[in-house]
Amino acid sequence: MSATAAAVHSLWTTRALADTAATPAIPTPHIEYAQLSPVLIVFGAAVLGVLIEAFAPRAARYAGQLAVSVVGLAAAFAALVALAADGYAQGRSHVAAMGAVAVDGPALFLQGTIVLIALVATFTFAERRLDPVAHGNRVDSFAAQGSAVPGGEQEQKAVRAGFTTTEVFPLLLFAVAGMMIFPAADDLLTLFVSLEVFSLPLYLLCALARRRRLMSQEASVKYFLLGAFSSAILLFGIALLYGYAGTVSYGGIADVVDGTAKLTPALANTTGNDALLLIGGAMVVMGLLFKVAAVPFHMWTPDVYQGAPTPVTGFMAAAVKVAAFGALLRLLYVVLPGMRWDWRPVMWGVAIVTMVVGAIIAVTQTDVKRLLAYSSIAHAGFLLTGVIAVSPSGVSSVLFYLVAYSFVTLGGFAVVTLVRDAGGEATHLSKWAGLGRRSPLLAAVFAVFLLSFAGIPLTAGFSGKFAVFKAAAQGGAVPLVVVGVISSAIAAFFYIRVIVMMFFQEPQPQGPTVAIPSPLTSTAIALGVAVTLVLGVAPQYFLDLAGKAGVFVR
Amino acid sequence: MNAYAPILVLGGLGAGFAIFSVVMASLTGPKRYNRAKLDAYECGIEPTPQPAGGGRFPIKYYLTAMLFIVFDIEIVFLYPWAVTFDALGLFGLVEMLLFVLTVFVAYAYVWRRGGLEWD
Amino acid sequence: MNPANYLYLSALLFTIGAAGVLIRRNAIIVFMCVELMLNACNLAFVTFSRLHGNLDGQIIAFFTMVVAAAEVVVGLAIIVTFFRSRHSASVDDADLMKL
Numbered sequence: 001m002s003a004t005a006a007a008v009h010s011l012w013t014t015r016a017l018a019d020t021a022a023t024p025a026i027p028t029p030h031i032e033y034a035q036l037s038p039v040l041i042v043f044g045a046a047v048l049g050v051l052i053e054a055f056a057p058r059a060a061r062y063a064g065q066l067a068v069s070v071v072g073l074a075a076a077f078a079a080l081v082a083l084a085a086d087g088y089a090q091g092r093s094h095v096a097a098m099g100a101v102a103v104d105g106p107a108l109f110l111q112g113t114i115v116l117i118a119l120v121a122t123f124t125f126a127e128r129r130l131d132p133v134a135h136g137n138r139v140d141s142f143a144a145q146g147s148a149v150p151g152g153e154q155e156q157k158a159v160r161a162g163f164t165t166t167e168v169f170p171l172l173l174f175a176v177a178g179m180m181i182f183p184a185a186d187d188l189l190t191l192f193v194s195l196e197v198f199s200l201p202l203y204l205l206c207a208l209a210r211r212r213r214l215m216s217q218e219a220s221v222k223y224f225l226l227g228a229f230s231s232a233i234l235l236f237g238i239a240l241l242y243g244y245a246g247t248v249s250y251g252g253i254a255d256v257v258d259g260t261a262k263l264t265p266a267l268a269n270t271t272g273n274d275a276l277l278l279i280g281g282a283m284v285v286m287g288l289l290f291k292v293a294a295v296p297f298h299m300w301t302p303d304v305y306q307g308a309p310t311p312v313t314g315f316m317a318a319a320v321k322v323a324a325f326g327a328l329l330r331l332l333y334v335v336l337p338g339m340r341w342d343w344r345p346v347m348w349g350v351a352i353v354t355m356v357v358g359a360i361i362a363v364t365q366t367d368v369k370r371l372l373a374y375s376s377i378a379h380a381g382f383l384l385t386g387v388i389a390v391s392p393s394g395v396s397s398v399l400f401y402l403v404a405y406s407f408v409t410l411g412g413f414a415v416v417t418l419v420r421d422a423g424g425e426a427t428h429l430s431k432w433a434g435l436g437r438r439s440p441l442l443a444a445v446f447a448v449f450l451l452s453f454a455g456i457p458l459t460a461g462f463s464g465k466f467a468v469f470k471a472a473a474q475g476g477a478v479p480l481v482v483v484g485v486i487s488s489a490i491a492a493f494f495y496i497r498v499i500v501m502m503f504f505q506e507p508q509p510q511g512p513t514v515a516i517p518s519p520l521t522s523t524a525i526a527l528g529v530a531v532t533l534v535l536g537v538a539p540q541y542f543l544d545l546a547g548k549a550g551v552f553v554r
Numbered sequence: 555m556n557a558y559a560p561i562l563v564l565g566g567l568g569a570g571f572a573i574f575s576v577v578m579a580s581l582t583g584p585k586r587y588n589r590a591k592l593d594a595y596e597c598g599i600e601p602t603p604q605p606a607g608g609g610r611f612p613i614k615y616y617l618t619a620m621l622f623i624v625f626d627i628e629i630v631f632l633y634p635w636a637v638t639f640d641a642l643g644l645f646g647l648v649e650m651l652l653f654v655l656t657v658f659v660a661y662a663y664v665w666r667r668g669g670l671e672w673d
Numbered sequence: 674m675n676p677a678n679y680l681y682l683s684a685l686l687f688t689i690g691a692a693g694v695l696i697r698r699n700a701i702i703v704f705m706c707v708e709l710m711l712n713a714c715n716l717a718f719v720t721f722s723r724l725h726g727n728l729d730g731q732i733i734a735f736f737t738m739v740v741a742a743a744e745v746v747v748g749l750a751i752i753v754t755f756f757r758s759r760h761s762a763s764v765d766d767a768d769l770m771k772l
Binding site: 149 | 680683687690691694700703704707710711713714717718720721724725726727729730732733736737740743744747748750751752754755757758759764767769770
């Protein structure tokens with residue numbers, strides 16, 4: 001028997017010792033709680049939320065949940081700022097929790113973005129002035145009782161009693177905590193677990209709409225089945241990468257890819273199979289591309305975005321994209337930079353198809369939520385052009401674009417919640433005709449968001465697009481930039497068509513009404529407008545911030 | 555590029571064969587359907603989605619079974635810790651207490667919201 | 674026995690699961706196929722763990738099992754609500770949003 005085989009067996013057999021009480025000492029793991037505090041605070045708030053659901057009387061839950069969520073998210077943001085101020089974003093960035101979580105510039109930047117998105121999303125989740133008062137109770141966008149059959153006796157009872165699903169707040173917080181770990185994950189196991197931690201609450205949130213419940217449940221089933229399928233593919237990719245490198249840590253795999261790893265003889269014989277690396281890497285990237293809704297994996301997006309409750313759609317569209325692009329960047333820039341000649345052509349193709357398909361299919365849409373869904377697909381394509389640059393400016397431009405895109409998206413979906421008729425939200429575009437005559441302020445705000453999506457100068461969308469296209473062009477991807485500009489022009493056509501429709505068409509006689517929101521939704525929309533204009537007119541400060549945050553730890 | 559040519563040719567041949575088979579089968583094959591032929595194969599039993607007894611769905615059992623599975627599986631993490639308990643010392647104990655506490659929060663939620671009641 | 678055979682088995686199981694997801698129409702069975710895929714991943718992890726002689730893969734298999742259990746609970750809850758409101762678990766009936 002060779003020496004290596006003996007070493008293998010010694011893992012699970014031990015020599016019988018005379019002194020059986022002596023257990024071999026295991027080096028105690030070390031957890032840097034302070035550096036993980038933002039995530040831990042959000043998790044803690046979520047657990048507290050579950051306790052509120054369990055023990056607080058029903059009447060007190062809404063206020064309690066709202067307070068816990070807002071305070072928890074604000075505290076997490078403060079902790080993130082403190083970490084960044086301590087220099088963890090640049091000089092002191094390192095890998096915490098035994099190599100599981102990276103604390104570096106991109107991680108802190110994206111976590112901060114996600115927490116702010118979640119804070120705004122909490123406001124839209126908590127909005128209770130839009131639906132008419134039902135049986136003396138103010139209600140939000142979520143089902144009275146998620147488990148009751150739509151239209152059944154139990155549901156009517158729950159509606160009469162004024163029930164609301166306040167569980168949405170802890171679910172949101174769990175999803176946020178998962179999303180915060182996702183772009184910071186520094187080994188593949190953490191990547192997979194955090195993916196599930198943020199996906200599972202989202203599947204549930206999708207099913208909880210108050211109106212059009214069948215559609216909402218259908219969206220949830222579709223999202224769940226396809227999401228589970230894609231995460232299984234991602235997991236098999238992880239298994240193959242583990243087989244390739246003998247480790248799941250990002251740095252370890254990157255070392256094996258580069259050929260600089262110091263391997264024990266036992267590992268040297270079994271690692272380095274390139275077939276495993278290529279197939280495994282492709283499958284992991286596939287799983288991530290599903291989450292960002294890039295084109296061959298985008299089929300779920302329109303249906304899920306349309307069926308889910310609109311506040312959830314806004315949150316999902318913004319935060320999932322931020323988290324998943326963060327993870328994609330880290331994977332491609334930290335684990336697989338040694339393979340960029342293999343993945344860049346593939347990403348070229350994916351980016352081109354995503355931009356073109358997203359823009360062209362959006363032109364034919366008649367539902368405003370589906371329209372925004374296809375626009376989010378097109379934006380995934382623009383973001384991918386920044387990823388392809390493989391340069392520091394590629395990282396920082398993607399970070400900047402994510403901020404610009406996510407707040408505009410949140411604001412856009414918040415506007416959609418306000419335009420209502422008897423059946424709830426009036427999402428069909430024909431009903432939006434003439435909205436500018438009836439409610440000029442709302443139409444103007446929505447026009448600002450659409451112009452930003454289109455990338456018209458002086459909006460955040462333009463600064464973001466300019467940054468990613470510049471990075472891509474510097475990285476040698478000029479044809480990609482040309483395709484990007486052309487599909488931006490196609491996309492601009494349908495955004496402007498909606499604006500023309502709102503301002504220059506006669507309102508329908510039985511058109512929708514615009515609900516007067518509480519300060520919660522107004523804040524979300526106002527923030528969206530503010531971010532659009534500030535990042536559009538004076539982007540330099542934020543570009544510098546993203547530039548400073550653009551270095552990964554390894 | 556030349557290195558990829560055989561793959562492209564193979565892909566083309568494969569796609570051509572697939573299209574040819576499907577088209578020819580639909581043009582030339584006889585079509586005699588019966589109920590058994592259209593049924594999905596389900597290991598010899600009647601395929602779901604219509605369960606026996608008029609489409610009723612045993613919802614109570616489903617809930618109990620699900621709760622059992624999720625709490626049962628959580629315990630898997632206790633085993634490695636139990637084996638190395640004394641080697642990990644206080645750190646392991648505290649971490650495990652945090653873990654068990656979190657599981658208990660979920661349990662408290664299930665209990666308070668009536669998930670454990672059979673009727 | 675050559676450990677690589679377990680890898681072939683795991684790839685085979687994964688493929689069967691993936692084919693099932695794409696072919697079957699019943700949401701529960703689609704979901705079972707996803708679970709089959711996850712378990713195929715577990716087999717691959719454990720085999721690679723044996724090949725490399727480190728324990729990472731076995732630990733990951735634990736995590737996968739727990740995640741799979743959580744996914745079962747969430748997934749079945751969603752599918753059961755869907756079934757109760759439509760009396761069908763066929764994914765072909767989920768067509769409210771077709772254009």
